[in-house]
Amino acid sequence: MVWHAAVKLAYDGRLFMGSQRQPCVRTVESETMEALRKIGAIESASSSHLRFASRTDRGVSALGNVAAFNTSFDRAALLKALNAASPDVLFYAWAEVPEAFSARRARQRWYRYLLPSDGLDVELLAKCAALFEGRHDFRRFCRPDGRPTVRTIDSFHVVKDGGAMVIDVRGREFLRNMVRRMVAALIEAGSGHVSLEEVSSVLNGEDRCFGLAPAEQLILMDVDHGVEFTAHCPATLRRKVAAYHADALSRSAFIDGLRERLA
Numbered sequence: 001m002v003w004h005a006a007v008k009l010a011y012d013g014r015l016f017m018g019s020q021r022q023p024c025v026r027t028v029e030s031e032t033m034e035a036l037r038k039i040g041a042i043e044s045a046s047s048s049h050l051r052f053a054s055r056t057d058r059g060v061s062a063l064g065n066v067a068a069f070n071t072s073f074d075r076a077a078l079l080k081a082l083n084a085a086s087p088d089v090l091f092y093a094w095a096e097v098p099e100a101f102s103a104r105r106a107r108q109r110w111y112r113y114l115l116p117s118d119g120l121d122v123e124l125l126a127k128c129a130a131l132f133e134g135r136h137d138f139r140r141f142c143r144p145d146g147r148p149t150v151r152t153i154d155s156f157h158v159v160k161d162g163g164a165m166v167i168d169v170r171g172r173e174f175l176r177n178m179v180r181r182m183v184a185a186l187i188e189a190g191s192g193h194v195s196l197e198e199v200s201s202v203l204n205g206e207d208r209c210f211g212l213a214p215a216e217q218l219i220l221m222d223v224d225h226g227v228e229f230t231a232h233c234p235a236t237l238r239r240k241v242a243a244y245h246a247d248a249l250s251r252s253a254f255i256d257g258l259r260e261r262l263a
Contacts, residue, residue, distance in 0.1 A: 008093035035086035041073040059215030064222030083236035093229035142175035
């Protein structure tokens with residue numbers, strides 16, 4: 001019997017040319033679609049109505065994106081099979097959702113941006129972030145792609161954690177490059193290169209751009225649909241997570257050694 005599935009998935013954005021399907025390049029959607037085909041869960045993206053909750057740029061990672069599709073695949077075996085068939089997309093939770101469920105219609109999206117704290121004033125960063133909270137026209141802080149540019153930011157918080165600035169922004173929906181352009185403004189303000197008044201003027205329509213923060217430091221933390229997911233970590237997923245952990249330890253040792261030599 002066909003049922004409507006939603007799966008939570010994670011990925012390292014540095015390994016993909018973005019999330020959205022594109023011809024002749026590796027993306028999160030294309031790897032997910034290929035894994036679903038490989039295990040016999042779908043025949044095609046169109047026939048299964050495969051949709052992703054959020055599109056992420058090249059280099060942007062995710063811990064809580066959501067893909068939804070129609071399938072007759074066994075519920076209990078779905079995550080195990082997907083993790084075995086997909087090299088670098090990690091599937092860790094599933095839910096059976098109503099046919100009317102739309103992955104794109106979320107209650108809230110949560111993004112996190114991580115910055116080295118050197119040279120940045122956390123109070124200025126926090127004050128700049130507060131300017132963006134609420135409903136605004138973000139046409140100077142996005143690539144509109146023909147879409148309306150008025151959006152609502154539910155919360156925009158900055159905290160210092162050791163040697164890092166942790167920037168969390170939440171809202172129902174975001175435009176292309178919107179988080180990275182807002183963070184670029186925060187960096188300019190937090191480093192003293194622009195005033196809060198200048199950022200506010202651009203938010204109110206002044207024609208100016210503060211740049212685009214690097215994609216690799218941005219993570220889509222979660223997408224909330226008000227759905228209760230069943231988490232499951234099969235051996236296929238545990239092996240992939242262990243490999244990521246080993247690689248992270250190696251890279252950390254390399255970076256620490258490099259910083260010592262350059263000190």
